[in-house]
Amino acid sequence: MSMVADTPMQMIAERVMTQVYERLNLALTPVPLPAKRALQAADSGQVDAELLRVADIVTRYTNLLRVPEPYLMMQAMAFSRAGFPPIRRWEDLKPYRVGVMRGVHYSAQATEGMDRLIANDMEQLFDLLQKGRVDLVVTAKLNGAIEMRQRSGPPLMMHPTPLYEAPMYHFMNRRHGALVDALSREIADLKASGQLQRWVDEAVVETAVELSATRTKAFVQHK
Incomplete structure (x- = not known):
């Protein structure tokens, strides 16, 4: 399964979906890749699934089948140094230099034509x-x-007004289409019971701890 490397939300999703797969007696092996390559790998069949994306990627990657039940909600936010003027909509970004992640379609489309730099990862x-x-x-x-x-x-x-909100979904390569309905039912049942949200809450804490430990180790090795 492809996922975007070194991205907290993807790390959270990987922890959650691993447990969803386990309930279906399936093993999930994550393959971290840059954002665009992750989609290409899933669409071409190099991997079996794509971890977490917005719904409309199927218009560009036609070999991917969306699991109908979303399992995370994405809110796109603007971040700046403290004291920056309020940002409430995409148009508010136009006078400024803006950074976005490579391969993330919603932010690439919304900032097209702006003074923009593209980063390879979250750090x-x-x-x-x-x-x-x-x-x-x-x-x-x-x-x-x-x-x-x-x-x-x-x-x-973090500016408090979301620029964009969207449910986030899991996707399967077409050759594994038989799993789509089972995964969707499992996610729906877990949401109804509250278990999915408990897993998300746990994953947020675990991801923050993991990133902190990784950064500390890298800093010590660099010294």
């Missing part, structure tokens, strides 16, 4: 912001909130 995206190479970055709320916890240096802020 690089927020490095651009803290180093002053961009004025704002746009990413999912979960990504930004967890990333900000990992950082010292100039204080950052």
Whole structure:
């Protein structure tokens, strides 16, 4: 299963979907890749599934089947240094230098034509912001909130108004289409019981701890 590498929301989703698969007696093996390559790998059949995307990717990647029941909600937020003027809509970004993640279609489309830099991963995206190479970055709320916890240096802020909201889905390559309905029913049952949200809450904490430990280890090795 492909997933976007080094991205908190994807790490949360991987923890959740691993448990969904286990309830169906299936094993999930994540393959972390850059965002665009992750979709290409799932669409071409190099891997069996794509972990987490918005619904409309099937218009561009036609070998992917969407599991109908969403399992996470994505809110796209603007992040800046503290004290920045309010950002409430995409148009508010136009006067500024904006950072987005490579291969993330909603932010690429919404910022097309703007003064934009594209980052390869979440750490690089927020490095651009803290180093002053961009004025704002746009990413999912979960990504930004967890990333900000990992950082010292100039204080950052999340602007409170979502620029975009969308349910997020799991996708299967067509050759595994027989699993789509079973996965959808399982997700729906887990949502109804409250278990899915409990797994999400646990995964948020675990992901923050994992990222902190990884960054600390990398810093020590660099020294």
